[in-house]
Amino acid sequence: MQFNVPIFPEQASDFAKHVDAFYLFLVLITTFFSLLIAMLILFFIIKYRKSPEREAEQIHGSTLLEIVWTAIPLGISMVIFVWGAILYFHLQRPPADAMEIYGVASSGCGNSSIRAASARSTPCMFPRGAQSRSR
Numbered sequence: 001m002q003f004n005v006p007i008f009p010e011q012a013s014d015f016a017k018h019v020d021a022f023y024l025f026l027v028l029i030t031t032f033f034s035l036l037i038a039m040l041i042l043f044f045i046i047k048y049r050k051s052p053e054r055e056a057e058q059i060h061g062s063t064l065l066e067i068v069w070t071a072i073p074l075g076i077s078m079v080i081f082v083w084g085a086i087l088y089f090h091l092q093r094p095p096a097d098a099m100e101i102y103g104v105a106s107s108g109c110g111n112s113s114i115r116a117a118s119a120r121s122t123p124c125m126f127p128r129g130a131q132s133r134s135r
Helices: 016-047 063-092 112-117
Strands: 098-105 120-127
Touching: 016 063
Parallel strands: none
Antiparallel strands: 098 120
């Protein structure tokens, strides 16, 4: 799914469309609830504005209402968490055909004895046949 919205840069990987969809979902959820809350605030400001003939009355809570307004945000939060976790773990897992490459790094001191003493081997994963793209 390619989005032609200017907030998304050109997709540099096959997986970018999944991250873009997740980001769009977060933006749409945030926009929807922000507008809903703003409209409800305006509605209740107008409906319950102070007037001389109106008397305050005590209202006792509704357990069903409290369960609903707790369950809905919990459900939305769980969808966001699970979707984000799936994306994260998918991004962190190397491809099945990845080639293991070992690199040696140094502290950059110029002295070969220090460089050899601080060298570390670190495995890096790249898919076979992958080419490096520099910008």
